[in-house]
Amino acid sequence: xxxxxxxxxxxxxxxxxxxxxxxxxxxxxxxxxxxxxxxxxxxxxxxxxxxxxxxxxxxxxxxxxxxxxxxxxxxxxxxxxxxxxxxxxxxxxxxxxxxxxxxxxxxxxxxxxxxxxxxxxxxxxxxxxxxxxxxxxxxxxxxxxxxxxxxxxxxxxxxxxxxxxxxxxxxxxxxxxxxxxxxxxxxxxxxxxxxxxxxxxxxxxxxxxxxxxxxxxxxxxxxxxxxxxxxxxxxxxxxxxxxxxxxxxx
Amino acid sequence: xxxxxxxxxxxxxxxxxxxxxxxxxxxxxxxxxxxxxxxxxxxxxxxxxxxxxxxxxxxxxxxxxxxxxxxxxxxxxxxxxxxxxxxxxxxxxxxxxxxxxxxxxxxxxxxxxxxxxxxxxxxxxxxxxxxxxxxxxxxxxxxxxxxxxxxxxxxxxxxxxxxxxxxxxxxxxxxxxxxxxxxxxxxxxxxxxxxxxxxxxxxxxxxxxxxxxxxxxxxxxxxxxxxxxxxxxxxxxxxxxxxxxxxxxx
Numbered sequence: 001x002x003x004x005x006x007x008x009x010x011x012x013x014x015x016x017x018x019x020x021x022x023x024x025x026x027x028x029x030x031x032x033x034x035x036x037x038x039x040x041x042x043x044x045x046x047x048x049x050x051x052x053x054x055x056x057x058x059x060x061x062x063x064x065x066x067x068x069x070x071x072x073x074x075x076x077x078x079x080x081x082x083x084x085x086x087x088x089x090x091x092x093x094x095x096x097x098x099x100x101x102x103x104x105x106x107x108x109x110x111x112x113x114x115x116x117x118x119x120x121x122x123x124x125x126x127x128x129x130x131x132x133x134x135x136x137x138x139x140x141x142x143x144x145x146x147x148x149x150x151x152x153x154x155x156x157x158x159x160x161x162x163x164x165x166x167x168x169x170x171x172x173x174x175x176x177x178x179x180x181x182x183x184x185x186x187x188x189x190x191x192x193x194x195x196x197x198x199x200x201x202x203x204x205x206x207x208x209x210x211x212x213x214x215x216x217x218x219x220x221x222x223x224x225x226x227x228x229x230x231x232x233x234x235x236x237x238x239x240x241x242x243x244x245x246x247x248x249x250x
Numbered sequence: 251x252x253x254x255x256x257x258x259x260x261x262x263x264x265x266x267x268x269x270x271x272x273x274x275x276x277x278x279x280x281x282x283x284x285x286x287x288x289x290x291x292x293x294x295x296x297x298x299x300x301x302x303x304x305x306x307x308x309x310x311x312x313x314x315x316x317x318x319x320x321x322x323x324x325x326x327x328x329x330x331x332x333x334x335x336x337x338x339x340x341x342x343x344x345x346x347x348x349x350x351x352x353x354x355x356x357x358x359x360x361x362x363x364x365x366x367x368x369x370x371x372x373x374x375x376x377x378x379x380x381x382x383x384x385x386x387x388x389x390x391x392x393x394x395x396x397x398x399x400x401x402x403x404x405x406x407x408x409x410x411x412x413x414x415x416x417x418x419x420x421x422x423x424x425x426x427x428x429x430x431x432x433x434x435x436x437x438x439x440x441x442x443x444x445x446x447x448x449x450x451x452x453x454x455x456x457x458x459x460x461x462x463x464x465x466x467x468x469x470x471x472x473x474x475x476x477x478x479x480x481x482x483x484x485x486x487x488x489x490x491x492x493x494x495x496x497x498x499x500x
Contacts, residue, residue, distance in 0.1 A: 010260040011300035021328035050261035067328050069359050075325035077382035078271035078317050086381070089369070093343060109319050119339070131336070132327035
């Protein structure tokens, strides 16, 4: 599936409008939306008016619009993301209480790591991750475990594309990533120093299904040169808890 | 705004399709969706196909569909709900650690209490609330604080409608609810014994903005006859923390 399903269907246009909203761009005018979505101004105004009428966008006193709670409600109340996240939250809280650094949950979505949850300590360091944000599979510790414990077709698809460099430490040579994936499978965890942000090291473990495939990745973000032992122990315990919770649910 | 914006626009039909998905009905056939959305079968099939093509619904091997992660991602990454919820989560965790019962965050949405978050103790008792679920304002402790610290128009609108009875303890006489709201304003919290479920008592406090209006309600669900003192103390401290966090952010 394409990352930005465009198409000229009404639904496609509607998605293009919603895609113009980001964590740092939460309020826009219809004209700005039209420009960013590549839609004629009249079309953008009409789609925005429809979305406002349906309660999916909220319009403020100055005519600017933002994503409404109704959309969040419709998306959340029956979603898989919520089930995985609820199953994982108690275990994540224990990791966070012990490690006191950003603790994260990611799943595979459209060949990227999509972050469902992040618990942060007020004293924790830098972290680029946002809830509902994405990171490339080859660069993040979460992505590496999703890839290493994912299916063969996924690995081939990802490794035959251009591997984006985020920092000087991001592995971009497919052969290097392949060796890394073999190591992740052997060790049962991934350590990714500096490959997302120079100052941080990501540490991740998979949450496995009965077939040994990763359904999710649990991770913490440590300062670059911190010891990883305590975090790894906490993450492995948490992953087993989540695996049990998901098996009990299903 | 109506609860189910229908309308015959494409966006309206799309919302009607999404509204057929609930926490207990996460997978449906297009025919079931059409019946539940009140749409002709051919229309339902076309809207579902559009939504699948846009990545907002996922189709499984048997042709049944579920709400896709893409919709959750679009709804979540730029939403107000997420900002309030991230500001409240650390304080909610402290309440939950101390009280060890369901700890909840609700905001006002379309004249109901919409629950953004719930933290649950494995040993906590019954609780009807779901994340992205709603409860009537007059019946739930969260709703009572949102109403008591809400604007006058909201109160008149809610109190001049039929007040739905959920249990024998739900107040349905507008005069009784008015007295209750005055009490909630005086005390700074709401206690609602048995009005949502016979076996439980809800206890809620408002998170106030600078003008003294409720932006959210923090609540815990206790066994019906439990003492409320510890929960109230924990909730008041948490509300002040969240108020400070939201003020700092804005």
